Amino acid sequence: MSGFTQSTATSSQNYQGNKRKRVLEEDVALIACMVNLHNVGTFNADTGFKIDYLNELEIMLENFLPRAMLKARHNLESNIKTWKNDWAIVYDILKGKDNSGIGWDEHR
Incomplete structure:
Protein backbone atom coordinates (compact mmCIF):
# COMPACT_ATOMS: atom_id res chain seq x y z
CA MET A 1 0.00 0.00 0.00
CA SER A 2 1.26 3.45 -0.71
CA GLY A 3 1.59 6.06 2.01
CA PHE A 4 3.21 3.76 4.58
CA THR A 5 6.60 4.13 6.14
CA GLN A 6 7.90 1.37 8.36
CA SER A 7 9.73 2.90 11.27
CA THR A 8 10.11 2.82 15.01
CA ALA A 9 11.05 6.49 15.08
CA THR A 10 9.60 8.98 17.52
CA SER A 11 6.58 11.05 16.58
CA SER A 12 8.64 14.14 15.72
CA GLN A 13 10.39 12.17 12.96
CA ASN A 14 7.08 11.08 11.40
CA TYR A 15 6.06 14.44 9.95
CA GLN A 16 6.38 15.80 6.42
CA GLY A 17 5.68 19.51 6.80
CA ASN A 18 2.36 19.76 8.65
CA LYS A 19 1.16 16.29 7.63
CA ARG A 20 2.03 13.20 9.62
CA LYS A 21 3.40 10.22 7.68
CA ARG A 22 1.52 6.95 8.07
CA VAL A 23 3.69 4.35 9.78
CA LEU A 24 2.92 0.66 9.26
CA GLU A 25 3.81 -0.22 12.86
CA GLU A 26 1.28 2.34 14.14
CA ASP A 27 -1.45 1.11 11.78
CA VAL A 28 -0.89 -2.49 12.89
CA ALA A 29 -1.08 -1.45 16.55
CA LEU A 30 -4.21 0.61 15.90
CA ILE A 31 -5.95 -2.32 14.20
CA ALA A 32 -4.96 -4.66 17.06
CA CYS A 33 -6.34 -2.17 19.59
CA MET A 34 -9.59 -1.76 17.64
CA VAL A 35 -10.06 -5.54 17.51
CA ASN A 36 -9.34 -5.76 21.24
CA LEU A 37 -11.76 -2.91 21.96
CA HIS A 38 -14.45 -4.65 19.91
CA ASN A 39 -13.85 -8.00 21.62
CA VAL A 40 -14.09 -6.45 25.10
CA GLY A 41 -17.46 -5.05 24.06
CA GLU A 58 -5.54 6.68 22.37
CA ILE A 59 -4.96 5.26 25.88
CA MET A 60 -4.51 1.72 24.55
CA LEU A 61 -2.04 2.85 21.89
CA GLU A 62 -0.01 4.75 24.48
CA ASN A 63 0.68 1.36 26.08
CA PHE A 64 1.65 -0.27 22.76
CA LEU A 65 3.64 2.62 21.26
CA PRO A 66 4.50 5.12 24.02
CA ARG A 67 6.67 7.34 21.80
CA ALA A 68 4.21 7.58 18.90
CA MET A 69 2.04 10.21 20.65
CA LEU A 70 -1.02 9.44 18.48
CA LYS A 71 -3.97 11.69 19.31
CA ALA A 72 -7.61 10.62 19.07
CA ARG A 73 -9.04 13.66 17.31
CA HIS A 74 -6.30 14.12 14.76
CA ASN A 75 -4.28 11.02 14.01
CA LEU A 76 -6.64 8.16 14.84
CA GLU A 77 -9.74 9.75 13.36
CA SER A 78 -7.83 10.53 10.16
CA ASN A 79 -6.43 6.99 9.83
CA ILE A 80 -9.83 5.38 10.35
CA LYS A 81 -11.44 7.71 7.80
CA THR A 82 -8.72 6.84 5.28
CA TRP A 83 -9.24 3.11 5.85
CA LYS A 84 -13.00 3.47 5.35
CA ASN A 85 -12.45 5.27 2.04
CA ASP A 86 -9.80 2.81 0.84
CA TRP A 87 -11.72 -0.33 1.76
CA ALA A 88 -15.11 0.96 0.58
CA ILE A 89 -13.88 0.25 -2.94
CA VAL A 90 -13.13 -3.38 -2.08
CA TYR A 91 -16.47 -3.74 -0.29
CA ASP A 92 -18.33 -2.34 -3.31
CA ILE A 93 -16.54 -4.74 -5.66
CA LEU A 94 -17.44 -7.77 -3.53
CA LYS A 95 -20.88 -6.82 -2.23
CA GLY A 96 -22.08 -3.89 -4.33
CA LYS A 97 -25.16 -3.87 -6.54
CA ASP A 98 -23.25 -3.29 -9.79
CA ASN A 99 -20.33 -5.63 -9.28
CA SER A 100 -20.43 -7.15 -12.78
CA GLY A 101 -20.49 -10.70 -11.46
CA ILE A 102 -17.40 -10.30 -9.31
CA GLY A 103 -17.90 -11.87 -5.92
CA TRP A 104 -16.55 -14.12 -3.23
CA ASP A 105 -17.23 -17.84 -3.34
CA GLU A 106 -16.52 -19.10 0.18
CA HIS A 107 -16.45 -22.72 -1.02
CA ARG A 108 -13.57 -22.16 -3.47
Whole structure:
Protein backbone atom coordinates (compact mmCIF):
# COMPACT_ATOMS: atom_id res chain seq x y z
CA MET A 1 0.00 0.00 0.00
CA SER A 2 1.26 3.45 -0.71
CA GLY A 3 1.59 6.06 2.01
CA PHE A 4 3.21 3.76 4.58
CA THR A 5 6.60 4.13 6.14
CA GLN A 6 7.90 1.37 8.36
CA SER A 7 9.73 2.90 11.27
CA THR A 8 10.11 2.82 15.01
CA ALA A 9 11.05 6.49 15.08
CA THR A 10 9.60 8.98 17.52
CA SER A 11 6.58 11.05 16.58
CA SER A 12 8.64 14.14 15.72
CA GLN A 13 10.39 12.17 12.96
CA ASN A 14 7.08 11.08 11.40
CA TYR A 15 6.06 14.44 9.95
CA GLN A 16 6.38 15.80 6.42
CA GLY A 17 5.68 19.51 6.80
CA ASN A 18 2.36 19.76 8.65
CA LYS A 19 1.16 16.29 7.63
CA ARG A 20 2.03 13.20 9.62
CA LYS A 21 3.40 10.22 7.68
CA ARG A 22 1.52 6.95 8.07
CA VAL A 23 3.69 4.35 9.78
CA LEU A 24 2.92 0.66 9.26
CA GLU A 25 3.81 -0.22 12.86
CA GLU A 26 1.28 2.34 14.14
CA ASP A 27 -1.45 1.11 11.78
CA VAL A 28 -0.89 -2.49 12.89
CA ALA A 29 -1.08 -1.45 16.55
CA LEU A 30 -4.21 0.61 15.90
CA ILE A 31 -5.95 -2.32 14.20
CA ALA A 32 -4.96 -4.66 17.06
CA CYS A 33 -6.34 -2.17 19.59
CA MET A 34 -9.59 -1.76 17.64
CA VAL A 35 -10.06 -5.54 17.51
CA ASN A 36 -9.34 -5.76 21.24
CA LEU A 37 -11.76 -2.91 21.96
CA HIS A 38 -14.45 -4.65 19.91
CA ASN A 39 -13.85 -8.00 21.62
CA VAL A 40 -14.09 -6.45 25.10
CA GLY A 41 -17.46 -5.05 24.06
CA THR A 42 -17.55 -2.00 26.33
CA PHE A 43 -17.62 0.49 23.43
CA ASN A 44 -19.65 -1.56 20.93
CA ALA A 45 -22.75 -0.02 19.35
CA ASP A 46 -25.17 -1.22 16.68
CA THR A 47 -23.33 0.57 13.87
CA GLY A 48 -19.73 0.36 15.13
CA PHE A 49 -18.29 1.95 18.25
CA LYS A 50 -19.72 4.35 20.82
CA ILE A 51 -18.68 8.01 20.84
CA ASP A 52 -15.77 7.86 23.31
CA TYR A 53 -13.99 4.95 21.66
CA LEU A 54 -11.28 7.19 20.13
CA ASN A 55 -10.16 8.34 23.58
CA GLU A 56 -9.95 4.73 24.74
CA LEU A 57 -7.93 3.83 21.62
CA GLU A 58 -5.54 6.68 22.37
CA ILE A 59 -4.96 5.26 25.88
CA MET A 60 -4.51 1.72 24.55
CA LEU A 61 -2.04 2.85 21.89
CA GLU A 62 -0.01 4.75 24.48
CA ASN A 63 0.68 1.36 26.08
CA PHE A 64 1.65 -0.27 22.76
CA LEU A 65 3.64 2.62 21.26
CA PRO A 66 4.50 5.12 24.02
CA ARG A 67 6.67 7.34 21.80
CA ALA A 68 4.21 7.58 18.90
CA MET A 69 2.04 10.21 20.65
CA LEU A 70 -1.02 9.44 18.48
CA LYS A 71 -3.97 11.69 19.31
CA ALA A 72 -7.61 10.62 19.07
CA ARG A 73 -9.04 13.66 17.31
CA HIS A 74 -6.30 14.12 14.76
CA ASN A 75 -4.28 11.02 14.01
CA LEU A 76 -6.64 8.16 14.84
CA GLU A 77 -9.74 9.75 13.36
CA SER A 78 -7.83 10.53 10.16
CA ASN A 79 -6.43 6.99 9.83
CA ILE A 80 -9.83 5.38 10.35
CA LYS A 81 -11.44 7.71 7.80
CA THR A 82 -8.72 6.84 5.28
CA TRP A 83 -9.24 3.11 5.85
CA LYS A 84 -13.00 3.47 5.35
CA ASN A 85 -12.45 5.27 2.04
CA ASP A 86 -9.80 2.81 0.84
CA TRP A 87 -11.72 -0.33 1.76
CA ALA A 88 -15.11 0.96 0.58
CA ILE A 89 -13.88 0.25 -2.94
CA VAL A 90 -13.13 -3.38 -2.08
CA TYR A 91 -16.47 -3.74 -0.29
CA ASP A 92 -18.33 -2.34 -3.31
CA ILE A 93 -16.54 -4.74 -5.66
CA LEU A 94 -17.44 -7.77 -3.53
CA LYS A 95 -20.88 -6.82 -2.23
CA GLY A 96 -22.08 -3.89 -4.33
CA LYS A 97 -25.16 -3.87 -6.54
CA ASP A 98 -23.25 -3.29 -9.79
CA ASN A 99 -20.33 -5.63 -9.28
CA SER A 100 -20.43 -7.15 -12.78
CA GLY A 101 -20.49 -10.70 -11.46
CA ILE A 102 -17.40 -10.30 -9.31
CA GLY A 103 -17.90 -11.87 -5.92
CA TRP A 104 -16.55 -14.12 -3.23
CA ASP A 105 -17.23 -17.84 -3.34
CA GLU A 106 -16.52 -19.10 0.18
CA HIS A 107 -16.45 -22.72 -1.02
CA ARG A 108 -13.57 -22.16 -3.47
